[in-house]
Amino acid sequence: MRYIWLIPLLPGIGAALNGLVGIRAFSKQAAGLVACATMTLALGLSVVAFWQLLGLPAEARFYDVNVAEWIPAIPLGMHDGLIGRFHVPWGFRLDPLSGMMLLVVTGVGTLIHVYSTAYMAEEPRGGVARFFCYLNLFCFFMLMLVLGNNFLVMFVGWEGVGLCSYLLIGYWYEKKSAADAGKKAFITNRIGDWGFILGVFLIYYTFGTLDFRAVQDAAALMPVETMQFGVLSAIALLLFIGATGKSAQIPLFVWLPDAMEGPTPVSALIHAATMVTAGVYMVGRNAVLFSHAPMVMEVVAIVGVLTALMAASIGLVQYDIKRVLAYSTVSQLGYMFTAMGVGAFSAGAFHLMTHAFFKALLFLGSGSVIHAMAGEQDMRRMGGLKKYLPVTFMTMMIGTLAIAGIPPLSGFFSKDEILYRAFEHNTLIWALAVVTAMMTAFYMFRLMSMTFLGGYRGPAWEAAGHGHGGDSGAAAAHPGSHDDHAGHAATGHGGHGPWHGPHESPTPMTFPLMALAVGAMVAGLVGIPAAVGGGNAIEHFLEPSFTASTAHQAAAEAAEPAAAQAEAAPEDNAEHASVNIERALMLFSVVIAVIGILLARKFYITSPEVSERLAEQWAGAHRTLSHKYYVDELYNATVVAGTMAGGRGLWGFDRHVVDGGVNGTGWLTLVSSWLSGLTDRYVVDGAVNLVGWTTEESSYWFRRLQTGLVQNYALLMVFGIFAFVGVYLILRSL
Amino acid sequence: MLLSAALFTIGVVGVMVRRNIIIIFMSIELILNAVNINLVAFSNQLQNAVGQVFAIFIIAVAAAEAAVGLGIILAFFRNKETVNIDEMNLMRW
Numbered sequence: 132m133r134y135i136w137l138i139p140l141l142p143g144i145g146a147a148l149n150g151l152v153g154i155r156a157f158s159k160q161a162a163g164l165v166a167c168a169t170m171t172l173a174l175g176l177s178v179v180a181f182w183q184l185l186g187l188p189a190e191a192r193f194y195d196v197n198v199a200e201w202i203p204a205i206p207l208g209m210h211d212g213l214i215g216r217f218h219v220p221w222g223f224r225l226d227p228l229s230g231m232m233l234l235v236v237t238g239v240g241t242l243i244h245v246y247s248t249a250y251m252a253e254e255p256r257g258g259v260a261r262f263f264c265y266l267n268l269f270c271f272f273m274l275m276l277v278l279g280n281n282f283l284v285m286f287v288g289w290e291g292v293g294l295c296s297y298l299l300i301g302y303w304y305e306k307k308s309a310a311d312a313g314k315k316a317f318i319t320n321r322i323g324d325w326g327f328i329l330g331v332f333l334i335y336y337t338f339g340t341l342d343f344r345a346v347q348d349a350a351a352l353m354p355v356e357t358m359q360f361g362v363l364s365a366i367a368l369l370l371f372i373g374a375t376g377k378s379a380q381i382p383l384f385v386w387l388p389d390a391m392e393g394p395t396p397v398s399a400l401i402h403a404a405t406m407v408t409a410g411v412y413m414v415g416r417n418a419v420l421f422s423h424a425p426m427v428m429e430v431v432a433i434v435g436v437l438t439a440l441m442a443a444s445i446g447l448v449q450y451d452i453k454r455v456l457a458y459s460t461v462s463q464l465g466y467m468f469t470a471m472g473v474g475a476f477s478a479g480a481f482h483l484m485t486h487a488f489f490k491a492l493l494f495l496g497s498g499s500v501i502h503a504m505a506g507e508q509d510m511r512r513m514g515g516l517k518k519y520l521p522v523t524f525m526t527m528m529i530g531t532l533a534i535a536g537i538p539p540l541s542g543f544f545s546k547d548e549i550l551y552r553a554f555e556h557n558t559l560i561w562a563l564a565v566v567t568a569m570m571t572a573f574y575m576f577r578l579m580s581m582t583f584l585g586g587y588r589g590p591a592w593e594a595a596g597h598g599h600g601g602d603s604g605a606a607a608a609h610p611g612s613h614d615d616h617a618g619h620a621a622t623g624h625g626g627h628g629p630w631h632g633p634h635e636s637p638t639p640m641t642f643p644l645m646a647l648a649v650g651a652m653v654a655g656l657v658g659i660p661a662a663v664g665g666g667n668a669i670e671h672f673l674e675p676s677f678t679a680s681t682a683h684q685a686a687a688e689a690a691e692p693a694a695a696q697a698e699a700a701p702e703d704n705a706e707h708a709s710v711n712i713e714r715a716l717m718l719f720s721v722v723i724a725v726i727g728i729l730l731a732r733k734f735y736i737t738s739p740e741v742s743e744r745l746a747e748q749w750a751g752a753h754r755t756l757s758h759k760y761y762v763d764e765l766y767n768a769t770v771v772a773g774t775m776a777g778g779r780g781l782w783g784f785d786r787h788v789v790d791g792g793v794n795g796t797g798w799l800t801l802v803s804s805w806l807s808g809l810t811d812r813y814v815v816d817g818a819v820n821l822v823g824w825t826t827e828e829s830s831y832w833f834r835r836l837q838t839g840l841v842q843n844y845a846l847l848m849v850f851g852i853f854a855f856v857g858v859y860l861i862l863r864s865l
Numbered sequence: 866m867l868l869s870a871a872l873f874t875i876g877v878v879g880v881m882v883r884r885n886i887i888i889i890f891m892s893i894e895l896i897l898n899a900v901n902i903n904l905v906a907f908s909n910q911l912q913n914a915v916g917q918v919f920a921i922f923i924i925a926v927a928a929a930e931a932a933v934g935l936g937i938i939l940a941f942f943r944n945k946e947t948v949n950i951d952e953m954n955l956m957r958w
Contacts, residue, residue, distance in 0.1 A: 841889075842950060845880050 136198045136223050138233065139274035142240075145169030146267035152262035162256075163248035166263035170244045170270060174237040181230045192675055193226035195280055195343075202283075207335070207697045210362075212864070215339030224280035224343070226271025228480060228676035230410055231669075232277040235487045238650075240270045240405045242643035246495055247396040249639035250502060262302060266400070271740050273405050277412065281341040282331045285413070286669030289327065289377065292406045299401060300393040312389035319386040323376010327413075330369030337362050347419040351678075353540035355423050362422035363783050370417060371431055378410030378464045385763055387461055391453040396838050398453060403460050403490040408483045411467040418476045418677035432472025436563045439465025441760065443570035448746075448756045452497045457533065461491055462567060466549055469564060475552035477673040481658045482549055484669075485541035488654050489533040492647035493575075496527035499640055500582055503633040504589060510578065515587035519633035522641045524583045526648040532650040533580050535572035535724045541655030543721070548658065548670075550720055551713050565664070565723055580735035589633070667865045687705040866906050872899035886941075886948045890934055899925045 135665035145166050153162045157163040184192055196222040204218040225233070244266060249257050269292060276288025296319075301313030335341055338349045358363050374380070379387035390402050401407070414421060414431065421428055439462045463486050470479030501508055503520055517524045533540035536547065546568065635641070658669040734745075746753045755761065872895055879892030901920045907918025938948070945952055 214888060840951065842881060849881070 133196060135194070135225050135278060136196055136221075138176050138180070138237070139223075139271050139278060141169045141173040141176070142166075142274065143268040144272035146264050146271055149260045149267060150264035153264065154257045157256075157260050157355070158250075159252065159254075159256055159259045162260035163251075166267050167241070167244045168317070170237065170241040173270070173274070174241045177233045177237045180225055181234055184225055184227070184230050189675065191672070193224060195222060195224050197222045209339045210336050212551075213339070215335070217335065218379060219283045219341060221284060222280040222342070223278040225278065226676050227673045228279050228412070228415055231480065231484055231673065232408075233274065235484055236270065236273050237275060238404050239487050239491045239647070240400060241444040242272075242646055243396045243400040243404075243491065243495065246399075246640050246643040246769070247394075248308065249637045250396055250498055251394065253809050262299075262394070265295055265298045265302070266397070269299065269401060269406070273409070273806075274438075276409055280343055282334060282343070283341055286328065286331060289373075289409065289413075290324065290532060292401070292409060293317060293324065293377070294665045296320070296401050296406055297388070298388045299397040300395055303701050309316070309392040312386075312392040316386040316390050319383050323373045323383055324378070324411075325373075326369045327373025329341040330366050330373060333362065333366045333369060337366065343416055347417070347678075350420045350423055353423060355425065357425050357469065360426060361424075363420060364427050367417070367421050367427040368430065370413065370420070371427060371434075373436065374410030374414050374468070376410070377413075377470070378407050379438075379461050380410070380434050380465065380468055381441065384438060384442065384461050385766060386459040388454050388759070391451070391457050395453065395494060396499060398457070398497065399491045399494030402457065403494050404487040407460060407464055408467070408487065411464065411471065411479055411483050413473045414468070415476050415480050415677065418471075421471070422474060428472050428474065430472070432469050432553075432560055435465045435468025435472050436553075436560045437465070438462070439469060439567045440563050440570075441465075443567045443574065445756055446574040448753060449568060450510050451481045452500065452510050452513070452578060453494070453508055454581060455510075455574055456490070456493055456497055459493075459571065459574065462571060463490065465563065466546065466567070469553055469560060470549040473549075473552050473556035473560065475549060476677040477670040478545065478548040478552055480673055481669050482545035485533070485651070485654045486544040488647055488650035489530040489540075489542055492530040492644060492651050493527060493534065495644055495647065496523050496530060496638070499523040499636040499644065502636050502640070507589060510581040512589045513582045513587075514585045514589070515583070516633055517583040520583070520635050522635060523644060526641075526644040527583070528579065529648040530651050531575045533655075535575055535726060535728060536568060536720055538717075538721065539652075539655065541651050541653070544655035544658045547720055551716050552683075553717055554712070565720065568720055569723045569727040573731045576728045576731035577735055580731060584736055638688075759777070790793065866903065869899045869903040869906065872896075872902065886938055886950050889950060890931075890938065893933065894927065894932075897930075922952050939955060 145168070146163050149157065153165065157165070165682065168219065199221045201221050202217065202219040204216040206214045207217040209215045220593065235536050244263070247262065247266065251262050254262065271293025272288045272295060274288070276285050276292060279285040279288060296312045297317040297320075300316050301310045303309045304313075331341065334346055338346050340346060340349075350363060353363060376383045387402055387407065391398055393402075420432070442458045442461035442465060446462065449455045449458060463482070466488070467479045467482050470476070470482060499517060500513065500520065500523060503523070507513065518656050533542040536543045536590060538544075550561060550568070551566055553564050657672075758764070872873045876892045876895035879895065883892065884887055890933060901923055904916040904923070908914065908920075912939050942948060
């Protein structure tokens, strides 16, 4: 466990190798191998560290490593006038929460690296190395974020993953939409980061430290701000703004669907499994802070559930396979925030873990489909792929059942835990979440039906062995549409000759699918709730991460009973009393999910005309959903246009005031130089000329003296001597 | 002293009134030697050897001056084919 700092460092080394050397020198295989090897090593280390963590007693399950000084102690003022020590080490901490995230990031990350070696095989050589460099760099920063033991190290990771997200979304930078999506993601994230860093400032100002545990301990001693909006609420709200940016919540969710312009493994790793959950993780990290700010908790829950509902409803009508999954991700993240908001921190973290498995699985499966269809992403041009892609179909089906919440797959347990806690907290939130759950089941089965079931609707292809018949036109059936591979169709699939129809993906792609499918099946088993006879192991395991350290907690409970009440510790007695309610809720949510599935089946398999008729009947609603509630348009009209108008205003200011000032200065200089030119010409030159003129004029007189005759000069000398001697003598005689 | 004064006056007048540059040159030598005689006379009267030393210096300088002066006259003569001082007005403006 002393070597946990190596876990982030290994992918960092891989990134450095691939980035500095690999882009020029490595073959595709070498680049992939370096990246996969570093990730596998990191995974191995994580497993070992996690195992050792499990070996410790529950109260002592955290481990700190300070690798080096980052910022040596600087005296800085705090809110109470004291001088605090601003001191930041490169510190890493392993505790249950970060341990779980560690396994998710390295585990899913490794599988996705393996998957990428096959998925990116058609890229040019340097591009593959660049891709793996970014991917490794992302893992480096993500692990830094997860393992950091203070806010600043976390912030380094936080910014780093944003950067890598930008780089990877814009990986096909020749494509304008990809480059734009990258910028959009980055800028939207920056808005959130602004909130996060303000929160960090305020934390230092209030607590005088940035260490997570120290902050939690200090916050646990402060009163719960039920009535007023105090400093803890302000901190929590600012941190939550950061979380909305990173985790794509209202109002900053717009970047995530566009982020699907990136390669599909990127979508799976960054925009489904890891980076977008960073916000949830951060809220969980600061559980004590948040639970001391109930008002902010309400905001979190409401934003979460609204995001979940909104994104799910948009997902109902999308046709791009990846966009459906993107909205699904936003919706599931909304679930996690709902869980955080109602105080069910471990339920949220649990859902984070299960979601990482099944959503990465679904994204990789969709990548496999896109790969099979040579870059087609529109589900209207798919269908009936089940017989061509059996492995992908099976694994994606597992993922879909998991996300829909069918027992005993992982999504059921985590989602149900959240629903139950929401029900305890507020029935309205619960109702919205249940509606969302139904929508989730519906759109996921819509996706599956449109992609894998029914008849094939895609483009025709040249059948194998039929090509030498002489039908030259069939070779043109290569579907190069608005997709991942559009820019590369010529160099990528084109290199293989004509497209031979949908085909199952190679082993490096199907293996991660199967591994993740197993994960999606069993990951939920660690959290079987007590109501159905499970131990809910994960909740007890994660609990220490969400509370202040035990000694402080005792003090806090003594001082402020309400504080302990609001914390994430599950109330055992309440649970016993409501076992029946919980069971009923579980049954209900399963029924809801099944209804969603059956609806999707009815609409898209048995009677497809129903969905079209509905779409016509509710044309307005349908249009609104297709246009994603016009949020992009709204932002364009307000934020973007406002920025542009501001820019134009500043430009006008620049043009008229600043440029005017500069031009005025220039004009003044011109005038003054003209004046000084005049002075120079008439006064200075005049004086000089006058001297010259005087000399010249007087010379007419004086030159007469120069006769050139030696004897004249001698005569003058003699006269002079006589004159001097004469004067001398006269003066002497006087 | 009288001899010296007479020689000096003859020299000065010679420089003033003659037109031939050779004569003028000889008159300048006369002035120098008048000064020598004067110096020697005073040296004898005052019983001080400095005057005689000075006279010897003047003889040496006069020799150099005579050489330079004759050189100038020769050069001039080659250019102008004359020794008439009135023709020597090159310094005139």
